Amino acid sequence: MALSLGFHIVFAEIGIAMPVLMVLAEWRWRRTGDHVYYQLAKRWAKGTAVLFAVGAVSGTVLSFELGLLWPEFMRVAGPIIGIPFSLEGFAFFTEAIFLGVYLYGWDRITPRAHLLAGLIVAASGAASAIFVVMVNAWMNTPAGLVISAGRITHIDPIAGMFNPSTGQQVLHMLLAAYAATGLAVGGVHAAMLLRRPGSAFHRRALTVALIIGAPAALFQPISGDISARTVAKWQPIKLAALEGQFETETGAPLKIGGVPDPTAAVTRYAIEIPRGLSLLAFHDPNAEVRGLTAFPRDQWPPVAAVHIAFQIMIATGSAMALVSAWAAVVALRRRDIVQSRWWLRALAVITPFGFIATEAGWTVTEVGRQPWVISGMLRTADAVTPMPGLAVPLALFALLYLGLGAIVAVLIRSLIRETA
């Protein structure tokens, strides 16, 4: 399950952000008549099509897999999360329809209609993401149901959709999608520009990609701060795990790096910034941060994995924000950033960072919630299907996804090559 999701999330991100790039390029073309933008829009549309198709099938797999792997989860959660999932289904449907119109309609419908179709693709892509993240947020901080004597007696799906985590998680995910995809596309074209300076195609591609990616990467740390505070309030165990915080402390330090050792209940080799954690999580340098030892041992998530994933997310995310800030400063001084070969190199290096950060962030929120599939309500072990031999389908899907991923990579490479 985690595997399918981990695979799907990358395609979903590209599926959210790529249409925006493609529409922006087409709009520039229609406005300026500059043919390079037309080529760009066409090329990006092709990439979008491949990735959307793979995203579509991996999404189908997911909708079934929930029931296949976690039937008990679906029995409990279906009535609540079914609503956002249904809405997601419709948003996805809309996206599929208008992507069809967009891809095959270049010369069949009016320019205005075509551009509008692209916009609808972009908007419905974002809408699907919102609905899906609502479900995940609900798993983290379930709301909208009353349990008495072990039975669910009252449910309120609307309250479930707008649970305490929804706002920040949606914001964080959308920004992640735009930042990761924008900077990855920018990075690819930056690498091309290093090889062939002065190519008008790559120059323009880079500019459009940056318009989407850079602001998102710059705002992401702020959204991360909001997320951290929400987690601190609602999921203290997760916060403790991702910070590798074992003891309850007032004025807790922020640990950078380090290896948590759950048996000894210490995090070794970390650089500590005094009072940093209390300040970040509660905006108060003296706030008390509850450590893992304040909670029963059987409710701890795998601390080392969560802490390290969190560090990776922060590191890659910061690198992205820095490169974006560099571009912003140069742009504000009205210089041409594309002239700076060092900046191009930096951008090329961070091409995959957005996706690495996404996977790491996903690990933080999912592994950080273990042993629960629904926080405090349903343990993952109780939700899983009674069918024996689960390793077989897992291995099968792993193989399938590996194959698909490799093929997509080859295809995208050949698409990029064509332009070089």
Next chain:
Amino acid sequence: MIDLATLGLPEAIAAIIAIALNAYVLTGGADFGGGLWDLFASGPRRTLQRELIAHSIGPIWEANHVWLIVVVVLLFSAFPAAFSTLGIVLHIPITIMLIGIVLRGSAFVFRSYGSRDGAAQMRWGLAFAIGSIVTPVVLGSIVGAIANGAVSEAADRVGTGTFMAVFVSPWLAAFPIVVGLFALGLFAFLAATYLTVEASDDALRDDFRRRALIMASIVFALAAAALVIAGSAAPRLAARVIRVPLLQAATVASALTAVVTLWMRRYRAARVAAAAQVSLILWGWLLAQYPYVIPPALSIRDTAAPAVTLKLLVVGVGIGAAVLLPSLRYLFGAFRRRTGET
């Protein structure tokens, strides 16, 4: 046989799911059929046949495919207990079906966007065709296993029965497999009939006319086989199917109309008749097992989610339909104009 006074919200959602399933069968099902004809493309116009199939499926298969997602999502939202049972007992066939769907969808895209060299095209073509054939057979066998009560029986034995008894034999038995083949035949028939309308020249049209007629006879044979086996393997279902005589009569009538119109080269009429035939067969099955989602134990009422969820779902479906139906019309409209149809 259906008492109108007992109908309520759960039945309304069940009907919506049935409609979405019907849409999937008519659109996505035909796409699967297209895959079969891609594999069996033959004769002097082999390449033209393949091109026509790719051209007809290209712009719309993703949208067609989403109907299945709609069915699944509505099923687990509205009837979570039923979905959970299906997920446990039918884990293996659903997994096979998913792999088929993944293979098929990605192969199709890779074939159209990937390298143009012959070997790669062949490989993807093969993956596309295999996915297109395996998936409907498994889908049909899932239906068969639900309909004859095997799923329900197996669900009672989870934890006590053997692995084979609970997870394999419900769907890997004569009746479900025949239903699976029947589904594949129907989809292939549907696809060939659609393609007679899509084809732009007469020779190509005749190719698919011949294929549709051959497939029609295979479908009749499979239907007969399914009925014979059902007498012993699914007696309850067989008895119930006979209880809706009007529907069965309409099914037979539309099947005959489809064949006759194909014979007379009235392709547009044939398309309508074939679609009606396939839809009626689907509804024949659904009405036969009404009011059960998984007969003979789990009924629509037993497995329905709380009313508040169902109400919201109806609202959601309403909004969805208001956005989707005009969009779909636009999609199909935009591409029909080009092929010169009205």
